[in-house]
Amino acid sequence: xxxxxxxxxxxxxxxxxxxxxxxxxxxxxxxxxxxxxxxxxxxxxxxxxxxxxxxxxxxxxxxxxxxxxxxxxxxxxxxxxxxxxxxxxxxxxxxxxxxxxxxxxxxxxxxxxxxxxxxxxxxxxxxxxxxxxxxxxxxxxxxxxxxxxxxxxxxxxxxxxxxxxxxxxxxxxxxxxxxxxxxxxxxxxxxxxxxxxxxxxxxxxxxxxxxxxxxxxxxxxxxxxxxxxxxxxxxxxxxxxxxxxxxxxxxxxxxxxxxxxxxxxxxx
Amino acid sequence: xxxxxxxxxxxxxxxxxxxxxxxxxxxxxxxxxxxxxxxxxxxxxxxxxxxxxxxxxxxxxxxxxxxxxxxxxxxxxxxxxxxxxxxxxxxxxxxxxxxxxxxxxxxxxxxxxxxxxxxxxxxxxxxxxxxxxxxxxxxxxxxxxxxxxxxxxxxxxxxxxxxxxxxxxxxxxxxxxxxxxxxxxxxxxxxxxxxxxxxxxxxxxxxxxxxxxxxxxxxxxxxxxxxxxxxxxxxxxxxxxxxxxxxxxxxxxxxxxxxxxxxxxxxxxxxxxxxxxxxxxxxxxxxxxxxxxxxxxxxxxxxxxxxxxxxxxxxxxxxxxxxxxxxxxxxxxxxxxxxxxxxxxxxxxxxxxxxxxxxxxxxxxxxxxxxxxxxxxxxxxxxxxxxxxxxxxxxxxxxxxxxxxxxxxxxxxxxxxxxxxxxxxxxxxxxxxxxxxxxxxxxxxxxxxxxxxxxxxxxxxxxxxxxxxxxxxxxxxxxxxxxxxxxxxxxxxxxxxxxxxxxxxxxxxxxxxxxxxxxxxxxxxxxxxxxxxxxxxxxxxxxxxxxxxxxxxxxxxxxxxxxxxxxxxxxxxxxxxxxxxxxxxxxxxxxxxxxxxxxxxxxxxxxxxxxxxxxxxxxxxxxxxxxxxxxxxxxxxxxxxxxxxxxxxxxxxxxxxxxxxxxxxxxxxxxxxxxxxxxxxxxxxxxxxxxx
Numbered sequence: 014x015x016x017x018x019x020x021x022x023x024x025x026x027x028x029x030x031x032x033x034x035x036x037x038x039x040x041x042x043x044x045x046x047x048x049x050x051x052x053x054x055x056x057x058x059x060x061x062x063x064x065x066x067x068x069x070x071x072x073x074x075x076x077x078x079x080x081x082x083x084x085x086x087x088x089x090x091x092x093x094x095x096x097x098x099x100x101x102x103x104x105x106x107x108x109x110x111x112x113x114x115x116x117x118x119x120x121x122x123x124x125x126x127x128x129x130x131x132x133x134x135x136x137x138x139x140x141x142x143x144x145x146x147x148x149x150x151x152x153x154x155x156x157x158x159x160x161x162x163x164x165x166x167x168x169x170x171x172x173x174x175x176x177x178x179x180x181x182x183x184x185x186x187x188x189x190x191x192x193x194x195x196x197x198x199x200x201x202x203x204x205x206x207x208x209x210x211x212x213x214x215x216x217x218x219x220x221x222x223x224x225x226x227x228x229x230x231x232x233x234x235x236x237x238x239x240x241x242x243x244x245x246x247x248x249x250x251x252x253x254x255x256x257x258x259x260x261x262x263x264x265x266x267x268x269x270x271x272x273x274x275x276x277x278x279x280x281x
Numbered sequence: 282x283x284x285x286x287x288x289x290x291x292x293x294x295x296x297x298x299x300x301x302x303x304x305x306x307x308x309x310x311x312x313x314x315x316x317x318x319x320x321x322x323x324x325x326x327x328x329x330x331x332x333x334x335x336x337x338x339x340x341x342x343x344x345x346x347x348x349x350x351x352x353x354x355x356x357x358x359x360x361x362x363x364x365x366x367x368x369x370x371x372x373x374x375x376x377x378x379x380x381x382x383x384x385x386x387x388x389x390x391x392x393x394x395x396x397x398x399x400x401x402x403x404x405x406x407x408x409x410x411x412x413x414x415x416x417x418x419x420x421x422x423x424x425x426x427x428x429x430x431x432x433x434x435x436x437x438x439x440x441x442x443x444x445x446x447x448x449x450x451x452x453x454x455x456x457x458x459x460x461x462x463x464x465x466x467x468x469x470x471x472x473x474x475x476x477x478x479x480x481x482x483x484x485x486x487x488x489x490x491x492x493x494x495x496x497x498x499x500x501x502x503x504x505x506x507x508x509x510x511x512x513x514x515x516x517x518x519x520x521x522x523x524x525x526x527x528x529x530x531x532x533x534x535x536x537x538x539x540x541x542x543x544x545x546x547x548x549x550x551x552x553x554x555x556x557x558x559x560x561x562x563x564x565x566x567x568x569x570x571x572x573x574x575x576x577x578x579x580x581x582x583x584x585x586x587x588x589x590x591x592x593x594x595x596x597x598x599x600x601x602x603x604x605x606x607x608x609x610x611x612x613x614x615x616x617x618x619x620x621x622x623x624x625x626x627x628x629x630x631x632x633x634x635x636x637x638x639x640x641x642x643x644x645x646x647x648x649x650x651x652x653x654x655x656x657x658x659x660x661x662x663x664x665x666x667x668x669x670x671x672x673x674x675x676x677x678x679x680x681x682x683x684x685x686x687x688x689x690x691x692x693x694x695x696x697x698x699x700x701x702x703x704x705x706x707x708x709x710x711x712x713x714x715x716x717x718x719x720x721x722x723x724x725x726x727x728x729x730x731x732x733x734x735x736x737x738x739x740x741x742x743x744x745x746x747x748x749x750x751x752x753x754x755x756x757x758x759x760x761x762x763x764x765x766x767x768x769x770x771x772x773x774x775x776x777x778x779x780x781x782x783x784x785x786x787x788x789x790x791x792x793x794x795x796x797x798x799x800x801x802x803x804x805x806x807x808x809x810x811x812x813x814x815x816x817x818x819x820x821x822x823x824x825x826x827x828x829x830x831x832x833x834x835x836x837x838x839x840x841x842x843x844x845x846x847x848x849x850x851x852x853x854x855x856x857x858x859x860x861x862x863x864x865x866x867x868x869x870x871x872x873x874x875x876x877x878x879x880x881x882x883x884x885x886x887x888x889x890x891x892x893x894x895x896x897x898x899x900x901x902x903x904x905x906x907x908x909x910x911x912x913x914x915x916x917x918x919x920x921x922x923x924x925x926x927x928x929x930x931x932x933x934x935x936x937x938x939x940x941x942x943x944x945x946x947x948x949x950x951x952x953x954x955x956x957x958x959x960x961x962x963x964x965x966x967x968x969x970x971x972x973x
């Protein structure tokens with residue numbers, strides 16, 4: 014078993030009277046792809062927002078470590094500090110910078126500014142090419158669109174830009190929020206190929222999606238969320254046959270026979 | 282003792298009531314249309330001017346320029362006909378502003394509606410100044426509506442009109458609350474505010490809702506300003522700026538509660554009156570001389586605004602806040618060296634060749650362009666609407682005069698002053714970084730008023746009304762001073778100093794825009810959540826941008842101080858800050874070229890000088906009114922400003938020249954992209970079929 018890089022313990026988020034996430038615990042190991050699935054409203058995006066620092070957990074015991082990353086507690090860190098530690102994320106709605114070219118979308122995420130960088134940028138700007146940016150552009154096949162603005166790209170390309178922007182800071186762990194939303198099947202296949210290549214590059218992945226075929230197809234370990242709690246955990250094979258999962262996705266009384274979503278994963 | 286205070290407090294009821302009435306209108310329009318109308322005070326102000334004119338001689342004066350605006354309606358107007366006219370006029374004004382200005386901007390970014398409402402405010406102020414007899418030449422006898430005899434109230438004497446004003450406001454509040462709570466119309470307004478699309482789906486017209494609410498709000502504002510006239514007077518600018526305390530009250534009510542807004546408005550008025558009454562007593566000698574006595578009272582709503590805003594503020598917008606709204610586009614500066622050579626060359630020739638009047642206009646243009654550049658940085662690049670830039674310039678201007686008169690040599694004094702402006706800018710940014718959009722515009726406007734009232738009006742700092750003069754700037758024995766005798770005045774060498782500062786500033790801003798700092802700024806402007814997820818410290822980026830932009834504004838202030846014989850507080854009044862933002866938006870708020878055009882358009886700049894030459898001085902008269910109208914039009918139709926329009930025109934021309942049978946490249950690429958897989962080119966998606 015390789016080293017655990019993300020450890021989540023007893024994480025809860027409350028919006029007003031609604032408990033959106035209830036005592037969720039799981040681990041992500043180095044070079045692992047972990048999936049988090051669940052039907053709409055299960056708390057997936059809440060979980061991502063809490064992990065990446067955009068939503069505050071409701072329970073706050075100062076001595077307890079809710080989220081540990083690379084061996085240290087990140088509970089009190091701002092979103093940008095978590096990113097700089099190597100914990101990057103994407104958004105379901107992509108949220109690309111529409112005013113910037115594809116290359117600049119990546120450049121802006123590539124380097125950490127120092128307190129003096131505004132001054133050096135104004136007086137003595139560096140003109141060298143950023144190797145990390147060019148590498149990611151090439152990896153994702155975006156080099157020929159580097160000078161285009163995101164609005165001129167196809168939906169699939171825009172998804173790649175979002176992934177590229179998260180990758181360019183060389184994260185240890187990449188949190189993907191529904192990366193396949195709005196992609197057509199062939200684009201989804203390409204995306205899963207890309208995801209499977211990431212562990213070899215030293216990037217672990219936490220993949221959140223409701224597309225069972227994608228998640229079960231690429232993940233080493235899968236956790237199923239429903240009503241804010243993890244109802245099942247295991248390998249894709251175990252999840253595929255878990256009766257609780259089937260009922261959460263299809264409602265009670267259904268047999269697991271006639272649902273394409275669960276079966277499709279094995280094809281890709 | 283107690284009686285004395287209660288006298289002050291009750292005297293403030295009148296002012297408080299008008300603040301409350303405006304706050305009610307702001308809450309009403311915000312609930313109905315989601316817009317905060319900075320021009321609301323100005324609308325009430327115009328209605329009041331029209332009312333008193335009509336009451337006096339039966340003339341109705343319309344808010345129009347270039348066409349005959351005076352209509353003689355009645356020979357003998359009565360109180361009733363005049364009030365009826367005022368109600369109708371306000372309703373029409375409310376409807377017109379909604380339909381022509383705010384309805385087209387419903388889905389526009391906050392900047393567009395701020396700019397449009399500033400445009401409306403400028404226009405109304407100017408139109409009143411141009412069309413109505415004002416000032417000492419006023420021939421209109423303003424007949425008050427309410428009885429003014431004193432009555433006893435709670436053991437203290439207070440004039441009846443103050444109490445009646447309060448009654449009017451309280452009745453309006455009760456009526457509005459009941460209207461929203463118990464009628465179908467109120468329910469529909471609340472539904473439309475919640476979701477315009479949803480409201481349309483169930484057959485509610487958001488336009489009708491917006492129109493009616495805007496009419497009601499304007500009637501309340503108009504009547505309140507008419508009723509307050511005998512107490513606080515009527516002035517195009519000060520009455521328009523009543524919108525600021527009203528905003529404070531409305532914000533305290535969360536922009537949604539009529540009752541809290543009214544109570545807060547009355548409270549602000551009474552508190553202001555109490556402070557004013559207390560500070561002017563001879564016995565309050567503990568207040569140091571440098572504190573302007575009237576400034577303290579103006580500062581109260583400002584502090585309330587800031588507390589309300591910062592208290593409600595959030596570090597990052599939540600999911601629900603995100604809306605896909607286009608901001609003015611900010612192209613990467615290109616051909617910087619070429620432009621620099623061309624513009625510096627042309628300006629140098631002009632400085633040497635122009636006569637004194639044109640040299641003066643050129644210097645004004647360059648200083649104004651520098652101020653506009655600071656607005657480009659903070660508002661154009663980072664998307665933070667700052668109305669405090671001119672106040673930063675004022676701080677630097679008076680600082681340089683003070684430290685230079687204390688014996689600091691010219692360049693050191695200038696640097697110290699610029700640094701002071703930068704520090705003030707950062708201090709303003711600290712709370713401002715917690716709010717965004719419309720709230721930030723209000724917060725910085727509040728800061729600008731606070732700086733104007735408390736710092737720039739302070740006798741010890743700025744010399745009060747008389748102003749102060751800077752010594753001549755001398756560097757290495759060379760005199761850079763602007764003034765000389767006769768035709769040599771506005772010496773070219775000072776022009777070259779300004780040109781140098783402007784050029785270096787523009788080049789540095791171009792560098793910032795092309796490098797990581799500028800990319801971070803644009804990322805923050807585009808999407809704060811995504812910026813944080815890209816590892817950008819949003820708050821620090823904003824504060825850095827405030828530092829850069831207030832530094833540039835400070836430079837402009839220093840040059841302004843050296844370019845006028847006497848610098849007075851009048852150069853830095855809040856209205857000037859609004860004009861500066863307006864002109865920068867007109868020029869193109871997100872590009873350096875836009876700042877330069879804004880400089881050309883500035884009052885007493887080259888454009889007005891040239892236009893005056895062609896129109897016998899008439900252009901100067903209309904410049905504010907026209908820029909107000911232009912601003913509204915630009916906000917609605919051309920958010921990229923003049924430079925954007927020119928750029929689009931050039932691209933269009935290029936395209937049509939290239940159209941020699943070959944299809945335009947841009948559309949071909951977009952067309953291919955839309956249908957294909959993740960990458961139509963190289964990479965993991967190579968060779969994918971176009972369709973599933």
